[in-house]
Structure formats: structure tokens, C-alpha cells
Amino acid sequence: MSPNSNYNTAGEATSSTGSLVLAWLVVGIPLAWGVSQTFIKALALFK
Amino acid sequence: MAEFSLLDRSRTIAPPGYNRWLVPPAALAIHLAIGQAYAFSVFNKPLGSLISGDPAAPAPTDWTPTQIGFTFSIAIVLLGLSAALFGKWLERVGPRKAMLASALCFGGGFLIASLGVSLHNIWLVYFGYGFVGGIGLGIGYISPVSTLIKWFPDRKGVATGMAIMGFGGGAMIGSPLAVALMNHFKASAPQGVAPTLICMGIIYFLFMQFGVWTIRVPADSWAPAGYVPNQEHSALITTANVSADNAIKTPQFWLLWVVLLTNVTAGIGVLETASPLIQDTFSDKAMGAGLGVTAAAAAGFVGLLSLFNLLGRFFWSSASDKLGRKVTYAIYFGLGILLYASIPTLGHNLQLTLYVVVACVIISMYGGGFATAPAYLSDLFGKYQVGAIHGRLLTAWSTAGVLGPLIVHVLHDSAKERGLAGAAAYQNVFYTMAGVLVVGLLADLAVTAVNEKYHEKGPVVVEAGGH
Numbered sequence: 393m394s395p396n397s398n399y400n401t402a403g404e405a406t407s408s409t410g411s412l413v414l415a416w417l418v419v420g421i422p423l424a425w426g427v428s429q430t431f432i433k434a435l436a437l438f439k
Numbered sequence: 440m441a442e443f444s445l446l447d448r449s450r451t452i453a454p455p456g457y458n459r460w461l462v463p464p465a466a467l468a469i470h471l472a473i474g475q476a477y478a479f480s481v482f483n484k485p486l487g488s489l490i491s492g493d494p495a496a497p498a499p500t501d502w503t504p505t506q507i508g509f510t511f512s513i514a515i516v517l518l519g520l521s522a523a524l525f526g527k528w529l530e531r532v533g534p535r536k537a538m539l540a541s542a543l544c545f546g547g548g549f550l551i552a553s554l555g556v557s558l559h560n561i562w563l564v565y566f567g568y569g570f571v572g573g574i575g576l577g578i579g580y581i582s583p584v585s586t587l588i589k590w591f592p593d594r595k596g597v598a599t600g601m602a603i604m605g606f607g608g609g610a611m612i613g614s615p616l617a618v619a620l621m622n623h624f625k626a627s628a629p630q631g632v633a634p635t636l637i638c639m640g641i642i643y644f645l646f647m648q649f650g651v652w653t654i655r656v657p658a659d660s661w662a663p664a665g666y667v668p669n670q671e672h673s674a675l676i677t678t679a680n681v682s683a684d685n686a687i688k689t690p691q692f693w694l695l696w697v698v699l700l701t702n703v704t705a706g707i708g709v710l711e712t713a714s715p716l717i718q719d720t721f722s723d724k725a726m727g728a729g730l731g732v733t734a735a736a737a738a739g740f741v742g743l744l745s746l747f748n749l750l751g752r753f754f755w756s757s758a759s760d761k762l763g764r765k766v767t768y769a770i771y772f773g774l775g776i777l778l779y780a781s782i783p784t785l786g787h788n789l790q791l792t793l794y795v796v797v798a799c800v801i802i803s804m805y806g807g808g809f810a811t812a813p814a815y816l817s818d819l820f821g822k823y824q825v826g827a828i829h830g831r832l833l834t835a836w837s838t839a840g841v842l843g844p845l846i847v848h849v850l851h852d853s854a855k856e857r858g859l860a861g862a863a864a865y866q867n868v869f870y871t872m873a874g875v876l877v878v879g880l881l882a883d884l885a886v887t888a889v890n891e892k893y894h895e896k897g898p899v900v901v902e903a904g905g906h
Contacts, residue, residue: 408458408461411458415461415464415465418464422471423467425612426609426611426612430746431742431746433738433742434739434742435739436735436736436738436739437732438739
């Protein structure tokens, strides 16, 4: 195992979780919006 | 001074304890932005009626659909060329500088294109969106790939699948965004196009900054906790490294080039014709009055294909971590041959639901082919210059971007000249694409481990990985 492997202390882990959620929201929200728009358009095929 | 630059690779090395799952969002920020290119067609009608103001009745001086379509072709060709040309530079300078260059080119391309629209100068649009923007596409596409592979040596397919999924998703954001902005600016500029392009250039540049400033590379000695190099498919997963210059001397590189070329050529065949294809095959004439597929429903079909293009990138690439890359591509081709060959029959029998399902699976494998390629390259050539090798491989995409539509148009036009209509007019297109996939399958099956004479001798500095 590498000496620089990913061991987090409790404080680092909390900060990391917050950053992680924020980072995924930044890209996830526009992507979810785009997917929902496409899905609405696709529904026309089944009407 | 350069040593203190925030853009330097040395400033992007992650500190101990850094969570590697922060890296995919940085990559996604770039790919979601540049994926807008797939939605360029949303500008076709507005750009073709800047003078007349009425898309249904363009003026003689308005740009033709062919003239406008050329913009996208230039962008895709430049994507492949710049990915090939700048791949080694990217490996040297690291992902942050490359992502910034991509953001400047991609965002700047919109601004130049906007000027071209305002001056009604198509050459400026070609230069802006096609040439400058296309360079942004190429650098942006490959910029996070080698970094992701280094962070996720145990899940290469998952990691690259996530990023490249963003390229598929970019059109889903770019298309409704452009429509909303054009509607907003319609009163102040012809079709609202020029201000829309300015806004999009700024929005995308800023959005890409999230990726630029959050991307991190792992330290040289870093490895995931408990990671042991995967030996499951050991024959095709090397622990050695091959340089980009040596990689293109190997038969394996060119076999993968053919693999990507054939997979993309066939997929573009469906994407290119999706809307007219389903309307012609399931027309009122074939289905009965009022029962045929309408233009709105056809747009829904195109949307559904985009969704499966996106999902396939993540699903298939992730699956390749378990199945192995060679087997995964063999599935793309083997299953693809059967599905492409079945499309004409499903059309003749008017089996709409099954037809849509088959088309969606086909497109999922088209997307999967893009997303699995970097991991396949890393398996065969190592991590050393995988970004640069990937860049060179993308010239296959540029070639397919010309070849796929050409095959479709020639065969479809020829069928129409012979008086064929509906599903029959597309029959030869799908049978030919099934044949194209046979070539791809043979190329994939011929892939073996790279000869040791191409391996780098001694330890190498895995450049984008930091040191």
C-alpha cells in the first residue's frame, strides 16, 4: 500500500464530504435539468 | 516566475487525504460545456433566416443549410486534429493549463462567431465556432482523461465513462439553453442569435473555470488504499509504458483506430438520419391516417437517443472494468451487427416500440465506444502518455464524422432514385453499417498485447500525474 494512500482524519472527512456534495451539485444540477428537458421532449414519442 | 504559476502542474498536485471523487466533477464541468457542440443544429434555422427573419421563407442572401452545417464539420475535424496535435503538450503542462486553454478557445469561439453573425460574415463564424472553438473541443475532450485514469487505476472505465458521459449530456443542456436565450433576445437582434452566442461563450467559459480550478493530479507515489494492479485480464493490461510516438508505430493503435472509426461511423448513421428515418418508416401512409410518427414525436425519438447516448457512455464503460475492454467492444460489434441488421425488418413489420428499443441500445453502444476507448488505450499502452495517445486516436472520430454521413446520404439517395420509400429506402444503409461493424469486430479480435520492443526502458515520469 502506498504511503500517500487516502487516509482521512475526521475533520478532513467532514470537509471533504461537504466539498464533494458541492462539487457534484455544480455539475449535477445543470445535467439533471438537461436530462429532464430531453425526457419531456421524448415523451412526445409515446403520446 | 513560472514555478509560482497557479496553472503549473506542480500546483495541482493533490495533498494527502484528498478525496479522488472530487476529480470527476472537474472533468464533467469541461465535458458538459464542450458537449454543447452536439447541439449546434439548434442554430441552423435561426442562422438561415437572419436577413429574412422568417425560417420558412429565407431571403436569397441568407445562409444555406449546407453553409451553416459546414461550421459543425469544421469543429469536429478540428477536435480530432487538435486532440492529436496538443496531446503531448497536455501531458507536459498538466490538465489545469490545458483546461484553461480549452475554455479560452471554446468561449472565445462563441464570441468570434457572434461577431460573424452580427456582420453576416460566415467565414468569421467558421473561424470562431469551427476553428477556434474546435481547438477548444479537442483540448478540452482529452484534458481530464489521463488525470482520471491516474486517479482511478482500479476503475478506469467508471472514471472515464463519467467524464465522457458529460460530452453526451452537453447537448441536452446546450440545446434548451440556446432556445431560451434566443427567445429572450429575439426582440433586440435578428433571431436573437448574436447575443445568445455572446452569453453562451461567457456562461461556458465561467462554468469551465470550475473544472480548471478544482482539477487535481495525484502525487507520483499515490495509489488507492489497498490497490493491487489488476491481473484479471493480464494479457491485455500492461504494467509497462509506451510513448505516444511509439504507440502509433504499433498495430494495436491502428486496430483500435479502426475499432473507433467503425463504431462511430455506424452510430452516426443512425444519429444523422434519426428524425427523417422514423418519420419515413412509420409514416401515415404506412401506419394509417393519423397514426404515423409526427415531427414532434420524431424530435422525442432524437431526444431519447441522446439520453441513451449519455447513459451508454457510463454504463458500458463501467461494465468494461468487469468484462475487459476487448470483450466489451466485441459486444458492441457482435450485438450491434444483429441489431443493425434487424432494423429494416422491424421497420417493414411496423414494430415501432421494438424499433425504438433497438435504436436506443445501438446508440448506447455508440456512446460506450467513445467512453471505453481511453481505458482500452491505458490497458495496452500504460498511463505514461495515454492522453496524447487518446488525442491521436480521436482522428478516427473526425474521419467517421465525414464517412458516416457520406455512406448514409449516398445509399439513401440511391435508394430514392430507384423509387424506394419508407423503410425500404434505408434498408441498404443499415445492412452496410452492419458490414462496417464486422470490420470493427475483426479489428477488435485481432488486438493482442503490445510488443515489448515498444515499451519505455527504465522508469518514466508520468507527467500529468505530477512529480
